[in-house]
Amino acid sequence: MNGDPDYETQVREAFPELDDIEDDGLREKVVEAWVLGLERGGWRDIRDVPYAWNIHEVTNVEHVRGVTRIAQRSAEEQREFHGADPDEDVVVAACLLHDVGKCYEYVDHVDDETLLDPDPTYATEEVPHSLSGYALAHEVGCPLAVQRAIPHFLGEVPKRTLEAELVKSANSASSNAITQSAMGITLQEWVEQYSQTSD
Template sequence: MNREYIEKIFPEINEIGDKQLRHGVIKAWLLAIKRGGWRRIDDVPFTLLTKTKRTLIQHTRTVTRMAMAVASARHDLNRDVLIAAGLLHDVGKLLEYSRKRKAVVKSKFGRLVRHPVSGYGLALEVGLPLDIAHIIAAHSKEGEAVARSREAVVIHHCDFIDFDIARSK
């Protein structure tokens, strides 16, 4: 997998105005794919907590587009940060999950480290700013212990809106 693949599955990347931030998002996904040993990610579920056909790619794009809509409605948010964080909030799932035969299951690593923590590490490792790493770390229940930035509040709620809708079916 390469940069073009990431840009194809996540076209919202091209909405990020800051070129360095855009490249960092791509680098984080490529590192997660490599480190997780994935040959393809198009069928990776966005959650193992409920039965759903929604994929990680679909969920990631939905959260990102919802965050973009919030940014359009409010002018006190950093749109580039919201897009980057929306695209990366679950990047750590490629380390939390693994493929066992044809099924996607919790990996050995994932039983020890949840995706907000591993995603935080991936973001910093590829040189992304701390505010992006903070949102990744704080988007789920781990974020209940810290003061979330405004953008982290948006990503947290967009993530759970999509999860709760998927769970309600």
């Protein structure tokens, strides 16, 4: 259909880190998951998805890229300094997908002009974005190692891999930087002040 967003091009342009995934099939699965999330969420543009429901100065794309870059550098240190062997493809793919679920979760927190036609089956806050992101990765056939590294909230996955810990710690590092620069507070203070759900 003419006039529909070219999500695949948007995703490839938004995330140059896709090129760091050596496995061609995995790279395409990451793109496919984002395209599905954007279609179902009804977004006009991938850069319209905000970082948080109440922080719109930073895009989700900027955050996802930050998490990926931080995790890649951490993985490099783990290899070179500690002699560990995190799987680079798993780390990059999981980082790029860790917040794809925001395509579903944040449709109620943006101006209507940024949306086309959200699918009410998916576009909802009822499922936290790290779990809907896990579901998208599963649906497109990402390896289990990637799926397991996507849920990043405490308690979602009882046993975490090295790659999952890299995603979680890089997410915290990026999120703390964003809340500090946007609001002058730590991520923990943001959670305490603005959390929509109680644990």
